[in-house]
Amino acid sequence: MAPYRNLEEYNIEITNEVKDHFSKIMDDIGEDVTREGLVKTPERAAKAMLFLTQGYKQDAEEILKGAMFAEDYDDMVIIKDIELYSLCEHHMLPFFGKAHVAYIPNGHIVGLSKIPRVVDVFARRLQVQERLTHDILECINKTLKPKGVAVVIEAAHMCMMMRGVQKQNSVTTTSGFRGQFEKIETRNEFLKLVSADLS
Numbered sequence: 001m002a003p004y005r006n007l008e009e010y011n012i013e014i015t016n017e018v019k020d021h022f023s024k025i026m027d028d029i030g031e032d033v034t035r036e037g038l039v040k041t042p043e044r045a046a047k048a049m050l051f052l053t054q055g056y057k058q059d060a061e062e063i064l065k066g067a068m069f070a071e072d073y074d075d076m077v078i079i080k081d082i083e084l085y086s087l088c089e090h091h092m093l094p095f096f097g098k099a100h101v102a103y104i105p106n107g108h109i110v111g112l113s114k115i116p117r118v119v120d121v122f123a124r125r126l127q128v129q130e131r132l133t134h135d136i137l138e139c140i141n142k143t144l145k146p147k148g149v150a151v152v153i154e155a156a157h158m159c160m161m162m163r164g165v166q167k168q169n170s171v172t173t174t175s176g177f178r179g180q181f182e183k184i185e186t187r188n189e190f191l192k193l194v195s196a197d198l199s
């Protein structure tokens with residue numbers, strides 16, 4: 001399913017239900033939901049929440065299968081610095097950062113844009129960073145069946161910044177490696193290329 005772009009793509013019934021819930025929350029926190037600036041806010045918030053969680057309606061394997069091409073190339077392919085925005089499942093506050101994904105083809109390469117699309121399918125759900133990392137890793141491993149796949153995510157969590165422990169500069173790094181990336185030399189080559197500034 002394509003990302004939401006305009007009104008018609010939102011299911012009216014679900015949008016209205018989520019809108020009513022937001023209206024109730026705003027009332028519960030002490031706002032006057034009838035004041036001018038807030039009249040459309042429950043609907044906007046409902047659409048924003050549905051946009052940010054649209055990954056539940058999308059099929060990452062289908063996205064990859066849609067652009068797999070037979071090719072002999074069997075060296076490392078790295079797509080780095082893929083920006084991501086997700087919502088932590090504990091507080092439903094954003095966490096955001098970058099994903100670095102690599103794979104070593106095994107007869108098939110995949111359209112490059114499909115890797116960031118897969119990242120988004122899993123990021124646009126309620127997540128923990130660890131599961132997000134593994135969801136991306138396992139999807140590529142299962143669908144593309146490469147010789148190896150690696151995923152590293154670096155992210156900052158708003159629930160640790162705006163509230164709770166209130167640490168502004170901590171970054172969480174998670175990683176997963178399958179196949180040839182389980183060998184230390186391959187993994188190190190990937191990590192070296194990801195941290196290199198090529199500009």
Ligand SMILES: Nc1nc2c(ncn2[C@@H]2O[C@H](COP(=O)(O)OP(=O)(O)OP(=O)(O)O)[C@@H](O)[C@H]2O)c(=O)[nH]1
Pocket residue numbers: 088089090127128129130157159160163164165
């Ligand atoms: N492992 C992991 N933890 C996360 C992630 N996002 C948020 N958390 C943590 O989830 C934990 C939930 O802990 P609880 O003690 O149940 O919640 P809390 O009382 O709001 O905790 P504080 O954030 O410490 O105030 C917190 O430690 C969060 O930092 C994530 O992606 N991965």
Ligand SMILES: [Zn+2]
Pocket residue numbers: 088089090091092093157159160
């Ligand atoms: Zn959280």
